[in-house]
Amino acid sequence: MSHEIMTAPGDTISARPANMWRDAGRDILAQRSAQVGLVILSALFAIALAAPIIAVHEPNDPVGIAEGLTAQQRGPCIRLLGCPEERPEHIFGVDRNGRDVFSRVVHGARVSLWIGFATVGFAIFVGTLLGSVAGFAGGWIDNLIMRLMDVLLAFPALVLAIAIVTVLEPGLVNAGLAIGVVAIPIYARVMRASVLSIKERDFVTASRALGESPSGILLRRIVPNALTPLIVQGTLGIASAILDIAALSFLGLGAQPPLAEWGSMIGLDRNQLFTDPHLILIPGVALSLSVLGFNLLGDGLRDALDPRLNR
Amino acid sequence: MAAPFRVSASRSSGYTPAMLRFITRRVLLTIPVLIGIVFVVFAVARILPGDPCKAALGERATEARCALFRERFGLDEPIPVQFGIYLSDLSRGDLGTSISQGVPVSDMLVQRLPLTLELTFFALALAASLGILLGVAAAARRNSAVDVATMVGANLGISTPVFVLGLLLIFIFAVVLRDTPFVLPPGGRLTAGVTIIPLTESWGLTELEGPLRIVVDFFSNMYLLNSLITGQWEVLGDALRHLILPAVALATIPLSIIARITRSSLLDVLGQDYIRTARAKGLSEQRVVLRHGLRNAILPVVTVIGLSLGSLLAGAVLTESIFGLTGLGRTITDAVLARDYAVVQGLTLVTAVIYVLVNLIVDISYGYLDPRIRLQ
Numbered sequence: 043m044s045h046e047i048m049t050a051p052g053d054t055i056s057a058r059p060a061n062m063w064r065d066a067g068r069d070i071l072a073q074r075s076a077q078v079g080l081v082i083l084s085a086l087f088a089i090a091l092a093a094p095i096i097a098v099h100e101p102n103d104p105v106g107i108a109e110g111l112t113a114q115q116r117g118p119c120i121r122l123l124g125c126p127e128e129r130p131e132h133i134f135g136v137d138r139n140g141r142d143v144f145s146r147v148v149h150g151a152r153v154s155l156w157i158g159f160a161t162v163g164f165a166i167f168v169g170t171l172l173g174s175v176a177g178f179a180g181g182w183i184d185n186l187i188m189r190l191m192d193v194l195l196a197f198p199a200l201v202l203a204i205a206i207v208t209v210l211e212p213g214l215v216n217a218g219l220a221i222g223v224v225a226i227p228i229y230a231r232v233m234r235a236s237v238l239s240i241k242e243r244d245f246v247t248a249s250r251a252l253g254e255s256p257s258g259i260l261l262r263r264i265v266p267n268a269l270t271p272l273i274v275q276g277t278l279g280i281a282s283a284i285l286d287i288a289a290l291s292f293l294g295l296g297a298q299p300p301l302a303e304w305g306s307m308i309g310l311d312r313n314q315l316f317t318d319p320h321l322i323l324i325p326g327v328a329l330s331l332s333v334l335g336f337n338l339l340g341d342g343l344r345d346a347l348d349p350r351l352n353r
Numbered sequence: 354m355a356a357p358f359r360v361s362a363s364r365s366s367g368y369t370p371a372m373l374r375f376i377t378r379r380v381l382l383t384i385p386v387l388i389g390i391v392f393v394v395f396a397v398a399r400i401l402p403g404d405p406c407k408a409a410l411g412e413r414a415t416e417a418r419c420a421l422f423r424e425r426f427g428l429d430e431p432i433p434v435q436f437g438i439y440l441s442d443l444s445r446g447d448l449g450t451s452i453s454q455g456v457p458v459s460d461m462l463v464q465r466l467p468l469t470l471e472l473t474f475f476a477l478a479l480a481a482s483l484g485i486l487l488g489v490a491a492a493a494r495r496n497s498a499v500d501v502a503t504m505v506g507a508n509l510g511i512s513t514p515v516f517v518l519g520l521l522l523i524f525i526f527a528v529v530l531r532d533t534p535f536v537l538p539p540g541g542r543l544t545a546g547v548t549i550i551p552l553t554e555s556w557g558l559t560e561l562e563g564p565l566r567i568v569v570d571f572f573s574n575m576y577l578l579n580s581l582i583t584g585q586w587e588v589l590g591d592a593l594r595h596l597i598l599p600a601v602a603l604a605t606i607p608l609s610i611i612a613r614i615t616r617s618s619l620l621d622v623l624g625q626d627y628i629r630t631a632r633a634k635g636l637s638e639q640r641v642v643l644r645h646g647l648r649n650a651i652l653p654v655v656t657v658i659g660l661s662l663g664s665l666l667a668g669a670v671l672t673e674s675i676f677g678l679t680g681l682g683r684t685i686t687d688a689v690l691a692r693d694y695a696v697v698q699g700l701t702l703v704t705a706v707i708y709v710l711v712n713l714i715v716d717i718s719y720g721y722l723d724p725r726i727r728l729q
Contacts, residue, residue: 075508189385189389190389192386192389193386193389193390193392193393194393196386196389196390196705196708196709196712197390197393197663197701197704197705197708198662198663198664198666198667198704198705198708199663199664199667200667200668200670200671201666201667201670201685201701201704201705202393202397202701202705204670204685204686204689204697204701205394205397205689205697205701206397207689208397208689208692208697209397281512285512285514288514289514289515289516289671292514292516292671292674293670293671293674293686294690295686295689295690305514305516308516308517308520309516312516312520312675315520315523315524315528316524316528319524319528322517322520322521322524323521323524326513326514326517326520326521329514329517330509330512330513330514330517331512333511333512333513333514334508334509334512337508337511337512338508
């Protein structure tokens with residue numbers, strides 16, 4: 043008898059997630075914004091992965107100087123659009139230092155994706171931990187953690203990140219860390235809300251009655267059920283992390299030269315706007331497209347996974 | 354019987370006591386947050402690695418000079434003592450002295466905050482008015498060309514960084530359109546040769562001293578306000594022309610978010626039964642959407658407008674840097690690069706306090722907009 047009871051819910055649990063994820067996948071793919079977002083991000087990931095193959099030059103190689111290009115010849119030169127045979131082809135042109143912009147933009151995709159994921163991963167890890175502890179423990183621990191989160195949320199994110207970068211010294215990793223710290227309260231709040239709504243449910247009470255440890259309940263029962271809002275928030279969070287890190291790099295507080303990072307490329311060549319606008323526009327478009335991709339996918343995920351928004 | 358009677362009694366005596374209780378509670382809840390902000394700002398600034406003396410006086414500064422420097426700015430005291438001194442200074446309105454420039458941070462604030470406030474509120478007004486207008490138009494004509502264009506535009510707007518958009522606007526309006534009437538200045542506050550007369554001169558208050566002088570100087574540095582109230586029309590037009598591009602660049606992200614929230618909130622409301630009733634009564638579509646729909650859909654929009662101030666204050670750092678405007682944001686960036694403890698600390702604190710206070714006002718406005726909130 044007890045054997046049947048133990049196995050029956052097990053069967054149900056093992057059958058459910060497969061259907062749930064399949065249904066969720068179908069719902070996500072039915073969203074137009076998610077479709078567009080996925081196309082953009084697939085292209086971005088492919089470019090980032092294949093950067094060493096796609097990039098025709100090393101990102102920091104001053105090829106334009108070796109080729110003897112003059113200041114007037116820095117603009118994009120594409121054979122199909124009439125670039126003369128005697129001039130070397132650079133589809134996105136070269137920068138002031140003679141570096142191929144296409145190669146730098148392609149390598150920039152790697153940098154932005156890596157730092158975007160790392161930043162949000164860090165914020166989700168710490169935020170989830172703090173939110174779980176706050177929601178699970180309750181009382182003064184909950185109060186202390188959440189009031190600290192309130193204080194962090196009371197700052198305009200970029201301004202606090204700038205202050206933190208000052209502490210850590212300018213640099214890409216430190217900029218990512220600063221943006222990550224500023225984003226922690228968002229995930230802590232999401233996680234705490236999920237924990238509070240789930241911890242009194244019957245299946246959690248049942249696990250407790252069966253003698254499962256608090257950490258086991260948290261990791262096996264609560265966290266998997268709180269994943270949906272975290273995935274949605276995390277996807278949108280990558281967009282803002284890429285944007286904010288690019289902003290810090292633009293100000294000279296994030297990625298440092300000669301690293302090919304889109305924000306830093308725009309910041310360093312901003313004074314060339316009047317003579318070589320391609321140095322601003324091309325990394326700018328790459329940056330906007332990546333952020334757009336994550337925003338659209340995040341919107342699609344939210345619409346598909348949050349039943350309250352289904353209309 | 355008792356509960357409904359209590360509610361109706363409080364209503365019959367007017368909603369002032371409920372509103373007062375609501376405002377008092379909100380103000381009291383803000384105090385611990387403000388204390389937390391002071392603590393975080395102090396903690397962040399004082400655990401800075403590196404030597405502020407070498408940063409301010411140069412790498413070749415002798416140990417003797419550095420000792421004098423640390424003593425002068427209280428950097429040789431233990432951290433708890435420094436915090437005590439900091440709190441005591443703050444209570445007297447003293448935000449410290451810039452290590453790199455040697456001027457009080459409060460003086461820098463009087464000179465530079467007005468520009469940031471003017472830029473931020475101009476951008477906020479632009480974002481709120483256009484955002485609500487576009488959101489309403491999109492919701493009222495769901496799935497039409499207006500709706501699709503607004504939502505595509507909003508998605509692009511949210512995804513375009515302020516600094517890319519700012520540079521793009523400079524390129525279009527200062528380079529591409531330079532020989533047309535649509536040309537706009539690429540930076541600065543006023544054209545060379547155009548000068549603004551300070552309020553102290555306009556009002557014959559050149560002898561004014563003390564806190565009143567600071568207040569008058571503060572408003573004097575708000576060029577739009579100053580030129581408007583003193584009738585300096587040429588300066589007003591010039592200052593406005595200089596503010597358009599930065600404000601548009603700064604407003605685009607909040608504008609896009611406001612348009613999206615207005616649309617989705619209004620669509621929610623337009624699906625309610627009472628809207629069907631309003632339509633069945635024969636009310637015009639305009640009246641249904643604006644009076645019955647928007648009025649009930651505005652609360653989440655107000656929340657977003659309040660929260661937008663955060664992105665506007667942060668965006669101002671970038672906008673000021675692009676358009677060569679010496680406001681609060683640019684001063685913070687310069688201070689970070691110069692490792693100027695006092696300036697980073699003071700200006701981050703002021704920015705956070707402005708943000709918290711504006712959100713307090715937004716919270717209080719909920720009580721006016723939705724009576725259910727103040728009765729909770």
